[in-house]
Every structure is written in structure tokens, then in C-alpha cells.
Amino acid sequence: RSLQELNPSKTIASNAQILFLVLNASSLTLLPVTIFMYRAQQGAADPTMVFLPILLATSASTLVGLLSVAFMQRLKLWDPVVLAYLIPGALLLGGFMAVLAGLSAAALSSLSSVLGNVTLFGIIMLFLVVGALRKVKVYETFVEGAKEGFDVAKNLLPYLVAMLCAVGVLRASGALDLILEGIRHGIQWMGMDTxxxxxxxxxxxxxxxxxxxxxxxxxxxxxxxxDSFPALVAATIQGSTETTFYVLAVYFGAVGIQRARHAVGCALLAEFAGVVAAIAVCYWFFGSAV
Known part of the structure; x- marks a missing residue:
């Protein structure tokens, strides 16, 4: 809404709004707790195994989203202020990737698990420490939040059940299998793993x-x-992509934007990059271990 106040044309998305939306839709995820929860609920031996793959894949989608918007809007990424943010981040990510490149698949899985657990524990402890310093009743606040979360989950449950039934029907009808088999044959024809x-x-x-x-x-x-390879890839995709059309519809609809310009194309490109990166990273981490 703040960006809409600065927008000279109230029905056409501004450059700033598009950049904000694409970065939002690129789904930069630092701690995919929900993915850990889904894996734990299904009995995963190590729910946090996908932490690093999700982090790398979501970084790729965000980078592609930023570059695509910069290309469309002719943004000067070589501006000193922009470079002051981009270069340290790129060097940090590049150095981290270089370290990971020297590890075996088993070591990568172990490192991902350790970092995921440490990050999750660290954030929880950070909340407790900050709450104590600010004299917040941490336990009571947590209980209130848990109650709200339960209400949200209760409201979502019928939709989730409906979607699970729809997925079951789709699989039972053979339509989904037909689509997947077509893709599988195409991948096999190219001589790639399916x-x-x-x-x-x-x-x-x-x-x-x-x-x-x-x-x-x-x-x-x-x-x-x-803990199968397809499930690990699916979890990584889920954690590194976003509901692009929903995000665009909600954000633009809330402020009355009718013309999205290049927002949809850039957001979908970032989404596609996230999917490709998720698949590639999972082969890197789990391709030979699973």
C-alpha cells in the first residue's frame, strides 16, 4: 500500500511494485519450518535434511527474479550502492558453494541436517532471549500464538482434505500419470535420469x-x-517456490492494480529457476545417497 501511494498511475503496476512482488514471489526461505513439519509428520528419519537444498534453490530463484526485473526495467546493477549489497552476498554464497563442492553426498546431507537443527534451535533461543530482555511473557504469548495457529490449521483442514481427495481422484483417473509418463519418456529420450x-x-x-x-x-x-529421492525433490520444490498467481492476485488486487506489466513473466521465470535449481541441488546432495 505504501508503494501504491507513490505510484503515479493507480491501475498500472510501478517498477518498484513489480520488483517487490517478484522478490516476494521468488520465495526466499531462510528457515522452512513447515517443510520440516511435513517430513516429521510422515516419519522422516531426519526432517531437516532438506535445509541446505532449499536454501540454495530459493537463493537461485531470488537471484533470477532480481536479474529478470533488472533486465526488463534497465536497472543499473553496477551502481555502487547496489554493488555494496550484491557483491558481499555473492562472495559469501560463492564461498559457501565452494566449500560444499568439496564434500561428499553423505557429508552434504549431514551438514544440511546439522545446520538446519542449529538454525532452528538458534532462532528459538533468540526469541526467548529477546523476549526476556524486553520483559515479554514468552510462555503466555507462545500459548496465545499456538491457539491462533490451531484455529488457522482448523480452518485450512477442510481445504487440505478436499485437495487430498482431488489429488487421489486425479491419480486414480490416470490423467496425472499420463502427463508424468509423457514427461518421463521425453527425459529418457534425452538420456537423463528420470x-x-x-x-x-x-x-x-x-x-x-x-x-x-x-x-x-x-x-x-x-x-x-x-526419504525417497522424489519426496526430497518435492519437499525442496515446495520450500523454494511460491504460489505466484495467488501472490500477484492478492497484492495487486488489494491496491487496485489492473495491469501487471512484466510482473507475471518475471515471477514465473523465478519460479521456474527455483524448480530447476531444486532438482539440480537434490541430485547434488542426494543423487547418489538415496
């Missing part, structure tokens, strides 16, 4: 519906096994 194809239902529906993507993820975990 294990990731079973994770694609999550990627196909994620731009439209988060509930449907969750249903697809859970279905993949149940049918393939929670």
Missing part, C-alpha cells in the same frame, strides 16, 4: 495453489516414501 519426474506434481500446481502443492507433496511422500 527419478525427479515423480516430484513434478508439486511443481506443476505450486504457482496456482499452496494447498494443492502441499497435498501433492504429502501424496508423494506417502506413495514414494518420505
Amino acid at each position: 527419478r525427479f519426474v515423480d516430484a513434478l506434481p508439486t511443481a506443476l500446481v505450486k504457482p496456482f495453489s499452496g494447498s494443492a502443492a502441499r497435498a501433492m507433496l504429502i501424496e508423494t511422500m506417502k506413495t514414494q516414501g518420505v
